[in-house]
Amino acid sequence: MTERDYLPAMGRHSLLFLYDPCTRLAGVGRLHDELLDRAAVRPGHRVLEIGCGTGNLVLRLARRTPGAEVLGTDPDPAALRRGRRKAARRGLPVSFELAFADDLPVPDASVDRVLSSYMLHHLDGPDKPRAMEEIRRVLRPGGELHLVDAHSTGGRAHPRLADNAPDRIVGLMRDAGLDAAENGRGHRRGALGHYVFYRGSSTGHG
Known part of the structure; x- marks a missing residue:
């Protein structure tokens, strides 16, 4: 993987x-x-998670669904080391690889589910369409992207959230060739602010 800048999980390494x-x-x-x-x-x-951080989501998945093949990817080697240690301590068969969201280390049409949790707003504007195209590349026909992320409700939003509006995210997914929609009960609020769930499906590769 080539050396590039990225925004780490807590904003600072x-x-x-x-x-x-x-x-x-x-x-x-x-x-x-x-x-x-x-x-x-x-x-x-x-299953592949993009921006897995220290592995909390993929470890939860491996515990819930034995028999799934689970891979977490992230550009932060320190976060991945923590994830590997947690997987080893818990005896969970999760793999971790160093990768950016727009350069995933798996073949075309090889993944049934791509997961993303509070990662997309970490990407700069031009990187988001490339990440969606890469997700589309790795999904098998009938495979699905399941994404949850923060969004702005207006006012003086942080620039990363201003570029993370629901219409923008759904548009990026559709531009990449995914059948896409918000899903769930609309915009919701939690301890991390307002958030939305999204689903995108791959109908085939042509």
């Missing part, structure tokens, strides 16, 4: 040690459970 306690306090586990309920992963599915 030095704050990575706070990532797991902060996500626990924010109740992110409940949000992950809902995302996994929506993804409906089955044994035998190959």
